[in-house]
Amino acid sequence: MPEQSGDPTLRRLLLTKGYIALLLIAALVGAPVSLAAFGFVSLEHELQHWIWESLPEALGYDRSPWWWPMPLLLVAGLLVAPIITRMPGRGGHVPVDGLGGPPVMPNAVPGVILAALVCLPLGVVLGPEAPLMAMGSGLALLAVSSARRTAQPQLAPVLGAAGSTAAISTIFGSPLVAAVMMIEAAGLGGPRLIALILPCLLASGIGALVFTGFGHWTGLSIGALSLPSVPPSGTPDPGDFLWGVPVAVGVAVVCVAGQMLGHRVKAYTTGDPAGPGGPAAVPTPRQTAVRTVLCAVAVGVTITAYALMTGRSPEQDALSGQSTLGALAADPGSWSEGALLGLVLCKAVGWGIALGSLRGGPIFPAVLIGGAMGVACGPLPGLGVGPGLAAGLAASGAAVTRLPVTSTVLATALLGSSATDAMPLLIVAAVTAFITGELLRSLRDRRTAARTA
Structure with missing residues (x-):
C-alpha cells in the first residue's frame, strides 16, 4: 500500500531509537507488573476463600448461610466509601464506564488496590479485570518520569496499555485475549496499530510466563476465568x-x-x-x-x-x-x-x-x-x-x-x-x-x- 502523506512507514517507525527503547521498557516492565498482579489476585483469591468458605466452616456451617452476604456487603460499603471520596483516583473508575479511559497515574494505584481488596473478596458482584488493568497501567508509568511523560505525551497511553495487558495476561484464561482486546479497543489501523500492539504483546507474553511460573512455584491460585470442563457442542446445525x-x-x-x-x-x-x-x-x-x-x-x-x-x-x-x-x-x-x-x-x-x-x-x-x-x-x-x-x-x-x-x-x-x-x-x-x-x-x-x- 502507498505510504500516507505525513505518516512514517512501519519499518521506519519500528527502527527508530525511541520505539526500540519503548519495547525494551515494555519488556522490563512486564515482569514486575505481572509479579505485582500475581500477588494481588492470589491475595484476593485467598481472602475470598477464607471469607466465604473457611470462616463459615469455623463457625459451624457446612456452607455460607443465607444471611451471610448482608454483613459482608455492609462492611464492604463502609470500607470502600472513604476510599472513593478521599483517596487520589477515587479507587479507580466507576465500572459502568467500561475498561477504557486515560492511563491511571501511579499516585492512584494504592486506592485502586485497596478498593478492589475491600470489594471483591467481600462479595461485590464485580470482577478483578478493571482493577488489574488500572494497577498495571499505573505501575508501568512509574518507569517513566513525569517530565518525560509531559515531553512525550504519546508515551503514557502506549506504556499504560502495555502495563495493563501484562497485568491481565492470564486472568481471562489466555494472554491472547488481552492482546486482541487492545487491538479492537484501540480502533486504530496501519502502523499506529502495530506500534501499539507490539509492546502489549511483549508485556502480555512476559506476564503470562510470570503468572504460570509463580503459580506452579507457590501453589497459589489466581482464580482465572476458565472452564475445566464443558458440555459438548458438536457441529452446529x-x-x-x-x-x-x-x-x-x-x-x-x-x-x-x-x-x-x-x-x-x-x-x-x-x-x-x-x-x-x-x-x-x-x-x-x-x-x-x-x-x-x-x-x-x-x-x-x-x-x-x-x-x-x-x-x-x-x-x-x-x-x-x-x-x-x-x-x-x-x-x-x-x-x-x-x-x-x-x-x-x-x-x-x-x-x-x-x-x-x-x-x-x-x-x-x-x-x-x-x-x-x-x-x-x-x-x-x-x-x-x-x-x-x-x-x-x-x-x-x-x-x-x-x-x-x-x-x-x-x-x-x-x-x-x-x-x-x-x-x-x-x-x-x-x-x-x-x-x-x-x-x-x-x-x-x-x-x-x-x-x-
Missing part, C-alpha cells in the same frame, strides 16, 4: 442457529439493562452526565459515601434473595462469578431451571447496582449471566446445553464490552477443544448481541434527547 440468535438477543437485553441500571446508580451516587436520565446533580462527598454504603447493602440484598429463592449457597451469586461458571459448565444438570433463572435475575440486578457504585470489573459477572441464560435455554428443542452455553458466553461479552472480536476470542478460550465446532455459532451470537446492544443504546439515547429537548 440449523436448530442451533434458530435458537442461538434469539438467545443472543435475550442475553444482550439483560446485559444492557444491567448497564442502564448501572448508569442510574452512578447518577445517584456520584452524578452521571451520560446516564439514561440525562445529567444528574453532583452529590457532596458525604452524600456519595452514604449512598455507596446503601448500594453495597442493596447488592447484599440481591445475593440473599438468591439464596432464599433457590435454597442454594449465596456464594454462587456473590463475587465475580468465575467459580460458579466453572461449576455450571462442568455439571449443568445439577441446576434446575428455577435456580438458573434466579441466578440470572439476582446476578443481573446486583451487578447493575455494583456497576454504578462500587469498584471492580464489569466482564466476569456478565459472562456468568450469559452462560446461565444459555444453559437455561439448552432444553429448547433443537438447541442443547453445549450450544446454548457457547452462544451465551459469546453474546454476553459482546453486549457488555462492545468488542465482538474480543468476545469471540474469549469464548473460544473458555470452550477449549469444543470451540472449533462451535466457532460459527460463537461468531453469529457475538455479532447479534453487539448489534442488539447498539440498537438498545441508540433507542435510549433518542429517548433521552427527546426528554431534554
